[in-house]
Amino acid sequence: MRSSWADSVANAEESAPATGAAPAPVANHQNSRPTRSSYVPPHLRGGGRSPENQVPAAAPTPAGAYPSGAVQPSGGYAAAVGGTRWAAPPGAGSAGVGVVRQGGGGRGAVGGAGGGWNSRPGGWGDRRDREPNPFGDSEPAAVDVDFESQQNTGINFDAYEDIPVETSGHDVPPAVNTFAEIDLGDALNENIRRCKYVRPTPVQRHAIPIVIGGRDLMACAQTGSGKTAAFCFPIISGILKSRPPQRPRARTAFPLALILSPTRELSVQIHEEAKKFAYQTGVKACVAYGGAPIHQQLRELERGVDILVATPGRLMDLLERARVSLQMVNYLALDEADRMLDMGFEPQIRKIVEQMDMPPRGVRQTMLFSATFPKEIQRLASDFLADYIFLAVGRVGSSTDLIAQRVEFVLEADKRSYLMDLIHAQKANDVPGKRILLLWSSWRQRGALMLWRTGCIQMGSLQQVFMEIVHNRRKGSMR
Numbered sequence: 001m002r003s004s005w006a007d008s009v010a011n012a013e014e015s016a017p018a019t020g021a022a023p024a025p026v027a028n029h030q031n032s033r034p035t036r037s038s039y040v041p042p043h044l045r046g047g048g049r050s051p052e053n054q055v056p057a058a059a060p061t062p063a064g065a066y067p068s069g070a071v072q073p074s075g076g077y078a079a080a081v082g083g084t085r086w087a088a089p090p091g092a093g094s095a096g097v098g099v100v101r102q103g104g105g106g107r108g109a110v111g112g113a114g115g116g117w118n119s120r121p122g123g124w125g126d127r128r129d130r131e132p133n134p135f136g137d138s139e140p141a142a143v144d145v146d147f148e149s150q151q152n153t154g155i156n157f158d159a160y161e162d163i164p165v166e167t168s169g170h171d172v173p174p175a176v177n178t179f180a181e182i183d184l185g186d187a188l189n190e191n192i193r194r195c196k197y198v199r200p201t202p203v204q205r206h207a208i209p210i211v212i213g214g215r216d217l218m219a220c221a222q223t224g225s226g227k228t229a230a231f232c233f234p235i236i237s238g239i240l241k242s243r244p245p246q247r248p249r250a251r252t253a254f255p256l257a258l259i260l261s262p263t264r265e266l267s268v269q270i271h272e273e274a275k276k277f278a279y280q281t282g283v284k285a286c287v288a289y290g291g292a293p294i295h296q297q298l299r300e301l302e303r304g305v306d307i308l309v310a311t312p313g314r315l316m317d318l319l320e321r322a323r324v325s326l327q328m329v330n331y332l333a334l335d336e337a338d339r340m341l342d343m344g345f346e347p348q349i350r351k352i353v354e355q356m357d358m359p360p361r362g363v364r365q366t367m368l369f370s371a372t373f374p375k376e377i378q379r380l381a382s383d384f385l386a387d388y389i390f391l392a393v394g395r396v397g398s399s400t401d402l403i404a405q406r407v408e409f410v411l412e413a414d415k416r417s418y419l420m421d422l423i424h425a426q427k428a429n430d431v432p433g434k435r436i437l438l439l440w441s442s443w444r445q446r447g448a449l450m451l452w453r454t455g456c457i458q459m460g461s462l463q464q465v466f467m468e469i470v471h472n473r474r475k476g477s478m479r
């Protein structure tokens with residue numbers, strides 16, 4: 001269970017005044033603060049751009065021309081949105097290996113998604129019989145259970161009212177307030193109930209309709225904001241609604257969706273969530289990451305994969321061995337893109353997206369998630385996305401503003417026991433699924449600086465915790 005951010009918003013607002021230049025909300029946004037001026041994403045700002053916000057010529061800059069360089073699907077984008085468009089991927093022969101840009105046809109286009117998928121000949125409906133229950137021993141939820149009273153407590157929804165949400169781009173689909181407003185299909189809806197998600201989080205409210213509507217998305221949202229579901233739901237729903245693919249019988253795996261993530265831990269978490277969301281739908285998620293033997297992952301891939309969650313390094317390895325082909329990828333999601341770039345993955349990511357056999361932008365549907373929006377990410381967005389919608393939930397690049405911070409001086413010798421006390425205290429006060437206490441022992445002399453933050457990263461991955469801290473320090477955002 002990962003951290004959630006809404007609680008930290010509440011905490012932060014109580015304990016710390018917002019700092020930094022927070023972009024003001026705008027036109028399309030749902031939680032308007034009328035006193036603020038319109039927010040313009042950095043890459044769309046015209047004159048007077050600060051050097052930090054300047055983007056290279058290739059990046060989209062003029063307002064209204066959003067974004068530039070987009071590869072328009074033939075027949076125009078509306079054609080893709082209005083229906084299903086098939087395109088032959090590079091190298092696809094007459095075997096029927098095809099790529100569909102799933103416009104989704106908007107909400108309600110395909111009622112009860114999933115029927116055709118599982119029942120098709122040669123489909124993987126039979127996978128459901130041998131699929132382990134990712135919800136553990138818990139009984140599958142009955143439809144009439146009162147989920148409002150049993151909801152997942154990982155997120156404090158009451159803290160959402162003040163969260164600024166901004167969207168820009170043309171024809172932005174309206175946000176939804178409930179999952180029921182979106183036609184995700186019965187099987188997926190059942191799994192949402194099993195997850196005890198009663199209401200969508202802000203990023204889900206906006207991102208899901210955008211992606212279901214067939215649009216590319218650049219989303220700035222913090223860790224723990226519910227991004228995983230925001231990209232997984234439309235992917236699973238889109239796969240279920242699409243024409244079942246004909247995949248060549250080969251040892252090569254042909255995923256329909258690729259989710260790139262920076263670390264093994266995050267990949268595993270996304271995979272775990274994806275398995276829950278796709279439970280009993282026939283859609284299969286696999287994970288591939290480095291630092292672990294490849295053979296087990298290869299065996300898993302050979303059994304078939306629809307959604308591949310992978311770290312860039314291991315995926316390159318699989319591509320070079322020709323054990324994975326990206327030519328049927330309809331959906332590409334990059335999670336924590338800023339972190340991937342910080343970790344030096346840009347060359348590999350570019351190779352995967354631009355130089356292998358993945359369908360080009362405009363044919364596949366692409367979602368780029370990042371907590372910050374520096375110029376490197378703007379460049380990536382401009383290169384990878386087509387006719388995209390920009391969504392900012394919370395204030396871009398202001399993760400530390402959303403986090404309650406406390407500094408305590410502790411004698412060197414007491415550091416460990418103090419840390420343990422804090423962890424135990426947090427555990428004792430915590431409710432299941434709630435976010436984590438995060439600690440940082442300073443590398444400065446003279447005692448220890450201990451700083452903890454709530455609502456950012458989960459327990460269970462100290463490595464991840466320290467990477468986040470290093471990441472923030474590098475960005476100079478830790479004060």
Ligand SMILES: Nc1ncnc2c1ncn2[C@@H]1O[C@H](COP(=O)(O)OP(=O)(O)OP(=O)(O)O)[C@@H](O)[C@H]1O
Pocket residue numbers: 001002003004152153154155196197198199200201204222223224225226227228229266335336433
């Ligand atoms: N709509 C929802 N209702 C209740 N809980 C939710 C909802 N969406 C997500 N959660 C829970 O909130 C927590 C954080 O969500 P999630 O892990 O998807 O965030 P994230 O933004 O993807 O984080 P990360 O950056 O670590 O990937 C998880 O425990 C998840 O189960």
